[in-house]
Amino acid sequence: MPERGSLVAECVRVMQLRIEAGEWPQHLPGERRLAELLQVGRDTVRLTLSELEAGGWIEPAAAGCRRKIGGDRKSEEAGRSERLRIGMLSPFRLERLSQPMLLEVDHIRRALAEKGGSFEVIAPGWFESKQPSKRIADFIASERRSAWILHRSSLPVQRWFAEQRIPCLVRGTPHEGITLPFLDVDWKATARHAAGILWRLGHRKVGILSPPDQLRGVDAALRGLRELTDDGFEVVEFVEDGTTAGVEKVFRRAMGLKVRPTAMVTNRPRQAATLLSCAARVGLRVPEDLSLVSLAREPFLEHLVPEITGYRSDPASVAKQVVRRLEQIVAGNVAPGGDPWLMPEVVKGASVVPPP
Missing domain, CATH: 1.10.10.10 (Winged helix-like DNA-binding domain superfamily/Winged helix DNA-binding domain)
Structure with a gap:
């Protein structure tokens, strides 16, 4: 800090x-x-x-x-148009952002500062409300920016920006029917890759732990796992409520099945850490009794034993792409070129082995 x-x-x-x-x-x-x-x-x-x-x-x-x-x-x-004044709307204040996103924010701020611009993260109370249109309109009118970044934004928020044609970049996957420019990890391809690793090792029943957030990336990850249609491969989704107790509850439910999953895939790093603790608490060893994969990564996973296998993106590289797209958007290009999908790097870790 x-x-x-x-x-x-x-x-x-x-x-x-x-x-x-x-x-x-x-x-x-x-x-x-x-x-x-x-x-x-x-x-x-x-x-x-x-x-x-x-x-x-x-x-x-x-x-x-x-x-x-x-x-x-x-x-x-x-x-002058080259002075970029960017605001990022997020449901989270800075202290609640994930470590990779904090690093990404820092790189974006530095890049814009070098260009004579500025960058601010704003977490308005109305950002997750069901009908935010009036409050968005008043807010945007009072907060002049060259463009906006929408982080973990709801369908009503994205729809308003699309209808009003406010320059913005969705840092995530747009909701169905929304054609705003975006940049996000290809969660579908990432999950499909994880499914392939588990299949080749012999896993046939895999659980995926989904957060309560209604985000397109979560749905894409589930679809990616289920795209592996080889005979005998089964994917079971478990939705937790965003709390540690909620993760523990669905873990017990998964392990209580007549034929339990031999591997668990998580959408969030926090879920992986909680699952590792839950397994130890009931006497299950990771990876000998249960393999564990995290589709997203934070640095703290490196300090767990075993280190969690998963996928990570480089915040500095992502920030460069964000700034490049923002410059095109501010210049009037509503459909900036380049691939909007990020392909993360595989972290081998030590939490995945053939099933018992």
Whole structure:
């Protein structure tokens, strides 16, 4: 995580860009709103305001009044198209993002900063609501951006952006009927590859642990496993509720079947870690009694024994593709070229062997 001093310096830089771009022509928003926009605490906002005041960017605080912009700070380059001001809408605040996504966000921010742009992650409370249209419209009208990244976005959110033709990139797989540009792991191909590994080792009954999220990638992974139609290969889906107790519950259900799975495939790294613990708790050995594969990966899996077999993507490489696509979208290309599917690298690990 960034040190406090560097975090304040980054907040100062971002706010200077927004002032130069004329986003706040006369007054800054209140401290609470700035904390939401910058995804930092109120203390960091106050230190940022002190730095801006010392540099003459804003005027000293007056009792009961919002901070006033200090003089004409608009840059000659403020309207240039190459200055990318990108916002990422996500249901998660920064501290709840996965480690690979945090690294990806950091690489995107650095790449845009080198181009004179800015990048912010925003987690509005309405992002997962069933009817967000009115609140999206008000939000987009007040938050001027060159383009948006939609992370783990719902069908209503994607539909609104598509209908309003707001420049955006879905960081994931668009919902059915949505034609927005996107970038995502090819979960179907990844799961199909995992199925092939398990089949060749002799596994014939495989369980897949799905999260409660209604995302296209989860459905694609299930389809990928089931595409292996060789005689005798069976896939059973178990849906957990997003909690550790929920994973343990479906694990017991899977192991309680008359013919239990000899391998489990997970959509989320956290599920793999919980399954490993659950197996140890009931005396099952991984991989001798139960093989385990994770379709997604986080660095903490490297510290588990045995190391979990699975798939990983390079956040730096993904970030480059994200920025490249955003530049095309901002330039007016609603269908940026290149393959939108990412193929992750296989991590062999030590959690997969032939079934007992």
